[in-house]
Amino acid sequence: MSEERHDGTRRSGGPRKAPEIFDATLDLLAEKGYEGLTVEGVAQRSGVNKTTIYRWWPSKGALLGAALTGARRLDVELPDTGSLQGDLEALLRTVVTLLTTPPGSDVAVSALGAVTHSPELAGHVRDFFADRIDRERPVFDRAVARGELAADADPMLLVDLLAGAAWLRVVLRQLPVEKDFVSRAVSTVLNGASITRR
Amino acid sequence: MSEERHDGTRRSGGPRKAPEIFDATLDLLAEKGYEGLTVEGVAQRSGVNKTTIYRWWPSKGALLGAALTGARRLDVELPDTGSLQGDLEALLRTVVTLLTTPPGSDVAVSALGAVTHSPELAGHVRDFFADRIDRERPVFDRAVARGELAADADPMLLVDLLAGAAWLRVVLRQLPVEKDFVSRAVSTVLNGASITRR
Numbered sequence: 125m126s127e128e129r130h131d132g133t134r135r136s137g138g139p140r141k142a143p144e145i146f147d148a149t150l151d152l153l154a155e156k157g158y159e160g161l162t163v164e165g166v167a168q169r170s171g172v173n174k175t176t177i178y179r180w181w182p183s184k185g186a187l188l189g190a191a192l193t194g195a196r197r198l199d200v201e202l203p204d205t206g207s208l209q210g211d212l213e214a215l216l217r218t219v220v221t222l223l224t225t226p227p228g229s230d231v232a233v234s235a236l237g238a239v240t241h242s243p244e245l246a247g248h249v250r251d252f253f254a255d256r257i258d259r260e261r262p263v264f265d266r267a268v269a270r271g272e273l274a275a276d277a278d279p280m281l282l283v284d285l286l287a288g289a290a291w292l293r294v295v296l297r298q299l300p301v302e303k304d305f306v307s308r309a310v311s312t313v314l315n316g317a318s319i320t321r322r
Numbered sequence: 323m324s325e326e327r328h329d330g331t332r333r334s335g336g337p338r339k340a341p342e343i344f345d346a347t348l349d350l351l352a353e354k355g356y357e358g359l360t361v362e363g364v365a366q367r368s369g370v371n372k373t374t375i376y377r378w379w380p381s382k383g384a385l386l387g388a389a390l391t392g393a394r395r396l397d398v399e400l401p402d403t404g405s406l407q408g409d410l411e412a413l414l415r416t417v418v419t420l421l422t423t424p425p426g427s428d429v430a431v432s433a434l435g436a437v438t439h440s441p442e443l444a445g446h447v448r449d450f451f452a453d454r455i456d457r458e459r460p461v462f463d464r465a466v467a468r469g470e471l472a473a474d475a476d477p478m479l480l481v482d483l484l485a486g487a488a489w490l491r492v493v494l495r496q497l498p499v500e501k502d503f504v505s506r507a508v509s510t511v512l513n514g515a516s517i518t519r520r
């Protein structure tokens with residue numbers, strides 16, 4: 125809950141219509157790429173005055189960074205299925221859905237492409253992934269508490285193996301994700317592919 | 323070995339100076355992005371006549387596609403260390419080096435960014451990864467023969483977990499790859515992270 129200020133904006137997180145501004149930002153990124161994204165375009169589509177947007181975000185890069193971490197459509201509900209396998213499957217399924225279902229998929233791929241064009245945006249993409257791993261930590265803390273995972277396990281490594289596989293398969297290989305991709309990927313990372321385990 | 327034709331070009335794989343043409347193509351991609359890549363620029367840098375390049379590759383997309391699969395600097399020597407752990411570590415180390423060491427890293431990231439701008443290039447990136455997994459298959463066949471891997475194991479899943487983790491860590495998170503990242507990633511995929519293995 126952010127507190128309303130006398131000018132109608134909120135103390136943190138952006139103006140009252142931030143959700144509409146973020147949606148318009150991501151829509152325009154997906155449709156026109158980073159080059160075609162403008163604060164004017166976002167203002168027009170969201171029905172929010174351009175000067176209001178600039179008051180909060182001084183550039184389109186800053187606006188896109190805020191949209192990446194603040195947009196509801198990129199939000200992930202943290203799973204709590206009672207097992208690490210179940211939680212990781214739920215998390216990976218969210219990544220696969222995000223990468224394969226428009227408009228989220230267009231946003232994800234466009235944002236990725238734009239990383240190579242804008243150092244400022246690259247910073248926001250970095251923040252997005254840092255924010256995401258922070259939110260995912262409870263999944264691993266609970267698995268340690270349940271005795272499924274060693275206390276010194278590396279959550280980021282596990283997330284990168286799983287989410288990285290989805291990115292590689294979908295964005296670079298441009299191949300369909302098989303029905304059992306998620307369960308097999310998680311099983312492999314948790315139980316190992318080798319039949320001669322050390 | 324390709325056979326010399328009467329016009330000084332080779333029957334397959336491109337003209338005699340294909341290596342120089344491919345290097346120039348990747349250099350220009352890294353320096354100027356896909357938009358800034360032109361056949362004229364490649365001709366100038368490689369010292370090969372523009373019409374010779376066009377005779378083999380009718381567009382810059384076709385040329386870049388050929389460079390991605392044909393360039394020596396993107397070539398990977400297939401490891402044969404005697405163990406699956408060793409072979410996968412060698413393969414993953416190559417991916418990490420490619421993604422973190424210029425000029426290969428600039429090429430990799432630029433090519434990725436360009437995927438979102440050019441459907442034709444997206445096709446060539448897809449071919450590059452298809453070609454790569456075909457070349458890597460002997461690593462998995464040997465592991466099955468040694469009894470390290472089940473005959474129905476899925477090589478592409480293992481490669482995507484490992485290489486995907488490297489892409490995510492380096493390109494999206496933009497974080498350094500720890501010294502033991504490669505060995506820990508491979509150990510996790512082969513032996514599993516769970517301490518309550520099924």
